[in-house]
Amino acid sequence: MTDQASADEKTISVVNEAVQQHGVSRSELIPILKTIMMRLGYISPAVILQLSHKLNLPSTEITSVATFYRMLSTSPRGKHVIQFCESAPCHVVGGNLVWQAITNTLGLQPGETSADNRWTLITTSCLGVCGIGPVMMVDTDLYGNVKPEEVPLILSRYD
């Protein structure tokens, strides 16, 4: 079996399981996409096509939903996703300096994935922990009161 074929099989089983878990109703589209996102890392064209058959919805409709929400991605992401809060409360307490430290350390611009697929860097709006800004999130780990010099230390904790 080639890698391509096994990937497709995985896609098929993940989509089937997600639909089974949530049901085929239109209102379950977003929960289904979130489940697939968690399992596969992104919403591929193959996923959209298969969902379109399963839910009896036009694939354009699914694409339009998948591209609307920030937590859904239609392109592959790196092993670790760094989210940096660029909203005003973090900005005024030194967020821009932390942001510079992150981009300098990784050599990435917002939305980019590193060549070795290790990091994806994205900016986000408020993460809801403004009392301890500036705030960054690596995968599901949240870091508050971040200082620019702490950025390399934080990133070194992830392989």
Add this chain to the structure above:
Amino acid sequence: MKTYRSMVLISHDPASIQLGADAVQAAFLRELARFDLQDEVSVSLIEDIGKSFASPLVIVYPEAVIYGRVTVEDVPHLVEEHLYKGRIVEEKVAPSHELSGRVAWVSARKGTLPAETRIVLKNVGVIDPNSVEDYIANDGYLGLGNALGMTPEQVIALITASGLQGRGGAGFPAGLKWGFVRQARADQKYVICNADESEPGTFKDRVLIEGDPHQIIEAMLIAAYAVGATEGYVYLRGEYQLAIQRMETAIAHARSVGLLGDNILGSALSFNLHLHTGAGAYICGEETALIESIEGKRGEPRSRPPYPTTEGLWGKPTLVNNVETLANIPPILRHGADWYRTYGTPSSPGTKVCTLLGNLNVTGLIEVPMGITLREMISIYGKGIKDGHFKMAQTGGSGGSIIPASLQDTPMDFASFARAGVVLGSGALLICNDSVCVVDLARVLLNFFRKESCGKCSPCRICTQKAYEILTDISKGRGSMGDLDALREISIQLNELSNCGLGQTAAVPLRDTLTHFRDEVEAHIRLKVCPAGVCSMS
């Protein structure tokens, strides 16, 4: 059930155990007994804290102070200072960057705050949010019992008499909204809790759900009874993982003890509650966008009217209330409207949960009576400006007003703020000292709006982008005096032509920048100088 004054949590993951967590626990029990505090302070172990570099950790509630690394030798001092004398041992507070993501934000504030007026936060940090028994032991579901002894009309009359206004930002009278849904004729009605809190600087709803999820369920039951709904949704922001877990647990517990389902408390009330988690979109906090999102679509706001109170979820009458609004309902049902009106001001009764942020010595979440002034907030709760002088405040999140220091004595309630042309909004108070540049701040805010605009209506989509470009030019020393007129024009177009609140409120920071800080903007343009020294000007 036993109640404790303080709660001590000791990390008990494998790493902590290796570093002596068990001995630390034994030392706490011994020292607490020495000060005769064993009946006032509980000691528990927490097993899953994630990977921390300051283990073993000791977390003390209700202050939510995190100590680490704690050794047996530290314990006598911690018990005597913190638990006996009530003083936080600053030198043992764990360095935040050494903490894992699971605990780093536990306190959500820097430093401690003086006494507050806690109505909606009464239980937060005091009871176990994962225990329905704890909630019931603290007067939980008593309000529901009272409501079921009244007619739905009496419940609505009580809410109306209390003067409760929507806490999501607009301040719409809650009783009036409930009445609209009550009067709408339909075979099915819905109650939705709007917990898609995405307003930058606001995290009150997260803390309310994480700390006291049953309060929201109780309020939704009361609302369902009053308006005649049998189905409800909690639309919870997707990023709030812990709040999602707590709400899931609370709903399951409520269902298992018969507080959700058919014939609740032996009455005719039947109510099912569903949890819907968001997928990351600020605009879904707008109630019609939220409804679209529950229906599985892009979160684009509908044209109004019809309002959700007559045509909401799946075309049925729907009551949409913010988390904090709902959290006020059970206390009102327990104590009555007259009691509620003893807090706050005549036009805005009750309290407001605010987030104090920015250049302050103490930042964090607090609950204060309506009508308090910004000056009091800064000096009493914020313990003064950190470094420099108070220059400006932004109230109410990204779409809030930017106000100069001269307006800091305006009472914080919906009516007084409206008279002064200030938006109270969600209760976020971003306090800035003189190291913050107003052009830079406005640029960051417009960057937010340009990214979060859903793009459905062109005034919002185009004007937010255009304003961001102009502000970027000004911050780089490429501005012209004509830009000021252009920004003014854009703010008017945004306000008057946008379909929903996102575009309309994006106009507010623009308008305020030009009204209160025009000279600072002009300095960028005419002199090519940023007075605060923030903008690169090149």
